[in-house]
Amino acid sequence: MVSIYKLLLTKTFRDFTKLLGPSLTVSFVMAAGISCLIMARSNLSSLQTSQRLTYESLNFADALIPLSRLSRERIAGLAVIDGVRQADCRISLSGQVRLSKFEKQISARFHSMPRDGSLNRILLTDGRLPAPDSIHEAVLSDGFARAWGFSSGQQIEVFLQGKLIRLTISGLARSAEYVYQTGSATSIPDDKLFAIWWLQPRLLEQAGNLHSSCNEVLLKTGTERNLLKAESQLAARLQVAGYTQYLPRKRILSHYFLESELQQLRGMTVWIPTVFLAITAFLLNITMGRFLLTQREIIGTLRAFGFSYPLIAGQTILLALMAIFPGIVLGIFGGLWLAQEMFTIYVKFYRFAIVSYEPDWSSVTLSVAFCLFTALLGCLTGLRRILMESPAVSLIAAAPRHTKVSAIDSLPFLRHFSLIARMSIRNIARRPLQSLVTLLGLILSLVLLIFARFEQYAIEQMMQTEYALNQRQSHVLIYAQHLPESALPSVQSSLAGGFSEGSLALPVTVKSAHASRELTLIVRKDNEFLAAGENIPNRPLAKGGLTLSKSVAEALNLHPPAEIQLLTKIKQTKHSEQIVTALSENIMGTIASIPQQDYLRSFHESAAFNRILHKAERQTGINEKSIFLRQPLLTGLIEKEFERKAFEKTMAENIGIFQNFMIAFALLIAMGVLYNNARVQFAEREREFALLRALGFYEAEITLLFWSDFFILSIAAVPPGFYLGRELIDRLMHAIESEVFRIPVNLQPSSYIWAFAMLLVGVFTTAVLIQGNLRRIAFLSVLKARE
Amino acid sequence: MREIVVEAQNIWKSYTAGAVTVDAVKNLSFALYKGELIVVLGPSGSGKSTFLNILGTLDRPTSGSVYFNKLNISQESDEQLSALRRRHIGFVFQFYNLIPTLTALENVEMIAAHSASPMPVEDALKRVNLWERRHHFPSELSGGEQQRVAIARAIVKKPELLLCDEPTGALDVATGVIVLQALEEVHHDFSISVMLITHNATIAHLADRVIRMSGGQILSIERNERHMLARDLSW
8 A cells, every 4th residue: 555655745746846936936035045145154254264374374473663774683672572472573675576578667575584483474385485595586476476477487677776686586475464465555456566575684685785684573462452562662672773653463554455355244244144134034934825825725635634734734844845945955055156256256366375265154054044944934824824724615726806996996096097007006905915025025126236236336436536536647656755845846857748746645643532543644735736636525625724534533533623633653753733624535545634834834844745646648658667767766656547447357356246146136036026926916817817818908918917017016116125225225334334444325316227127127037937828828718717 | 692790611629638639619610690699509518619719719720711701710810810809709708707906897998998999888888787886896796797797898899799608607597687688789789790609598599590519510500480588588
């Protein structure tokens, strides 16, 4: 005799094949929710682990002190200062790389080779360390080497302190100090434009005139508190070596950018997967409830034949689990794959010495448990509703809902609508829950589409603000020291053509009553043109007094007019009381600006510049190599267009994958709710469509009628969708913003239009998917059947 | 000579289910004249509904030809057949088949809006005595009322051919008589050709001619010698 369990199992499998359509639609939505969480958390945890392993294994310093000259013998004295755990010194010099095949300026940083056990060690990825007695062998940063196709054994010419030297690459390496590999002149990493060299100290001692000395101290303190504790003693002991300030790890460029990115990711890892999973839970719960209703008559039959509740519940739960199984599998594998893809993109920009991709198994477990719980809850709720009915009721197919004269029919505008619109509105009204679920799904879809569009718009806005309005120059020349204003004409003349102006930018500390912040002070001239910021929205520049980044003012709890203390550390520490008179909205970075006459008066300085903003003539451009040869104090040159393109590329890669994921998820939600609703509608309204076909209505007219409900719901989703989209962006941006990175939420009409157009794409795609059912209406049998 | 509205010539309709082929209609030929009322009688499975569906272009014959106003429509496309039904053919179904989300008035308006020269919707509904109930939805009307709305909907476009498939099959006798009276009136007043299929032999007294079918074939076509008015019928 055949086992009843085997029969039920066979039945359940066959039921599942009939429910494949709804199962797949909800599976796609689930997969998106699960994979979003896994992707975000796995990527973040991989980045954090890679950072930790790189820092630990290469003994990354907690602070760096630039000096003019320190005898190596004195380094041992620093290690005994209270708070200092380890102190090392090295030589660090700036220079350039000269490649005959490349016209642009390539910045280079030269460091003396770290010893075993010292701070800021390097990890060889190829070749070997320079021989102890070789002065022209060097280890090269592997990012630069790979970008140009260099390998161990090749020779490269470099300019070091104005001298042309030929170095032989002994090996390639990575460093914790240069995870984000960018030179001082630009904030965008470009492997081709920045090289780091590590070589035996002898050559650097000769070049920098630093025999038996060094010019940089590296410190390990363990905590920031220890560093603060040691600060005064360090300053006292290093005064004679040219001490002005120390750079804590958080101000070291690579760490600063990496931490800023991780902070954003931490915010996004909490918020975006939460939103995605909440949407998934909502749709899953509703869909499973509806899914169960398709089993109503079968369950009624099983009950009529005396099957026990556990058996009925068991096969129903099995069916529910089968329905969500594709979603779980797709979500886990999709999430792990996406995380790896995302991490691969990240490690192109963040060159960790130790790369460790770590799938976040806790998020896999969490998301699967969450989806199972939600699905079972929806399933058991639906089952309970069916079991509450008597078997006799369950056996009869549920009658379609009747339409009766209701408040909607008394609406004065209804009679002005076409008959099709009236039918649709009444149809929506007679299925309030189903319509509400569809409406909510469409609203959620719009919300995500607006957010996805906002990301792209935010980048465009950054580009516009940072590269078009804020920086009208084509090039920025950066000098090693402040040059007197009188030197400006000769420097300008060496640029041959175009327009240029001098500018002064210096690191300062802003102190309020309880807190302080380090930022860049821009000294503004009255007649400046290229740097003038009058075209930038939300960036008023005060005629007198200090203009401060809004994010810094908030961190310091300042409301203009407010008094603050401004400290500069050029050669010696100077301070002055200033009044903050205006706040400006900065998207990236924090700055303060002050009119030149206020700066000169307050700090008793004479007019100087350390940057040249230059607008080259379009046809000629500038010859970077010859400028560097003629200007020995020039340390960096940024070509804005080059940097803009690099920024655009970086952002496109970083954001692109997430944006596409979000668009796909939004469309899946829209298509999921519409497809499921369409199937239910089709089952309930098949007679209506069959009749209209029999009465001579064309297929296109029936299609229009069928889809008019969804177009009406799509239109109805617009106001709440737009409002909630804006709210979500506001909250998310607030959650991930930092003092140095803040995107003002300023959505344009085009963003809303784009989001709605994308939603309509989803609606039309679903229409195409379901169109076959309309085409295949068996109207003869439908019309002969009893209503 | 009387004008033929619709004509079937040697039509067959076969359905295949697996290895089994069933002939629902076998070699059937027939012509319906303008202004004529035909009643088709036959038991369940005799092929009368299939026959009506083929004449009404809701179905296609497996072989043979159908002519509407002398035009061979056997090979017309779905869209062309839809246009033909829209302009020239009215239907009344056994289970009314009204649009549940439209009121009685709107159900009729919907067809009027798609017709070239419809009669006023008010006239159509008054003719079936439902003008007062025009703002009610189908679920708020009785079966007889729903069927009368269906008749109003069928005649509002002034069709040349009205096909009624068991129009009283779901109604009690009194209500059925009312519905037949409505059909009788519109047939008389507008000279519409009507084909009415039923298994109720009493209704055959309304007809000009009576067709008897069995096993997919026409057994007989007889002129009705004992013509009666709908109000005098009872079963």
